[in-house]
Amino acid sequence: MLKKFLYFFGFVLLIVLGGGFYGYSQLNQLIEKPLNSTTEQFIVIEKGTSSQKLAQQLHSLGIISENEASLLPYIVRLHPEFSRFKAGVYAIENIQNLGELLAHFNSGKEVQLTLQFIEGKTFKVWREQLSKAKFLNQTLADKSETEIATLLGLEHEKLEGWLSPDTYRYVPYSDDLDVLKRAYQKQQKDLEQAWQNRAENLPLKTPYEMLILASIVEKETGVAKERPQVASVFINRLRNGWKLQTDPTVIYGMGDRYDGNIRKKDLTEPTAYNTYVIDGLPPTPIAMPSMASLKAVSQPDSTPYFYFVADGTGGHKFSRTLDEHNRAVQEWIQIEKKQKSEKK
Structure with missing residues (x-):
């Protein structure tokens, strides 16, 4: 009887071990199974999410099947390294299988x-x-x-x-x-940093005035090394009580009426932003200035320049007097005519 019992017990144990091994194999195969996902799909993991809740969430999003969802909690028990889900928003792009996805949720690397x-x-x-x-x-x-x-x-x-x-x-x-x-x-x-590091005796009373002038410098040139020179022109004009006479302020004041061209009548139109008409700075900035433009206004070059005009290379030619400036303007007109004829 004892021998028969041992045979029976051994047979049952073999079945149990076999079943356990089969189940273990099935769970591990599920870890390696490719996911059903789209490239632009995100999953929000809330704080305290359980493996059961996660399984339901992945199933509702169509990422795993109902059967796979029922097995996911067992996978987490089998692999405790997958059990520490971190709250956040996660991308599924480039995640190949369930094992990688669970590891991703444990990494805390939210999509940015x-x-x-x-x-x-x-x-x-x-x-x-x-x-x-x-x-x-x-x-x-x-x-x-x-x-x-x-x-x-x-x-x-x-x-x-x-x-x-x-x-x-x-x-x-x-x-x-x-x-x-x-x-x-x-x-x-x-802005606070630029204001604290400003040169002495700038004709600017407040940080906001610095912000306004920096926005004008930003619109006048895209050449980084020119910004302190452009700033110096406006600083010199402000110190001498001259009008700034800068086209970007006119354009900003025109608003939606601007069609790409500034006409003579636009330069004489009395808007709050027309620096050909008003004295000093316009009432607000006219664009979003970069830190580079704030620095340029904070620490402008020391120059004798009061004028500048485009030079055809993307930069500008700077002048001390109106006569010099007028000659530079004529040179620019000739360059512009040549460029237009070459395009035809």
Whole structure:
């Protein structure tokens, strides 16, 4: 009887071990099975997510089957290194199988999307760009510029100039306001740094005036090494009580009426931004200035220049007197005519 019992016990044990090995093999095969996913698919893991909840979530998204979802908690028990899910938003792109996906959820490496704000652009342009950003919660669509400024804690009604040009990373499903807050905080920091490091005796009374002039310098040249020279021209004009006479301010004052051309009547139109008409600086910045332009205004070159005009190479020719400037303008006109004839 004992021998029969031992044979029976051994047979049962063999079945159990065989079944266990089979189950173990099946679970490990499931770990290696390719996922059903799209390249632009994100998974939000909430704090305290259990393996059962995760299984249901992956099944509802069509990433694993119902049967695979029922087995996932056993996989996590079998592989405790997969059990420490970290809250966040995760991308599935380049994740090949369930094992890699579980390891990814344990890594805490959230997906980061990027939004690039270019220097010299206006808030209107940036706002449109922000509204089209992928996987960003649009909470500001019905807000006016003044309302957004209030949400940022800004005392001014206009946001022009107050946001720093940069590439901003964000997690999918975060709010658009969060991106603007970081851009505003960075610009505040950069402006404060430029103001504290400013040269002596600048004809600028406040950091805001520095921000306004930096936006003009930003619009006048895209050549980095020229910025301190361009800034010096405007500083010299302000010191001598001359009008700034800069076309970008005229364009900004024209708003949507600007069609790519500035006419004589536009230069004499009395808008708040027309520096051919008004004295000193316009009331607000006219674009988003970079840190480079803030530095240029903070530490302008010491030059005798009061004028500049395009030189045909992307840069400018600087002049001390009106006669020199007029000759430089004629040279530019000839260069422009030549360039146009070569294109025909």
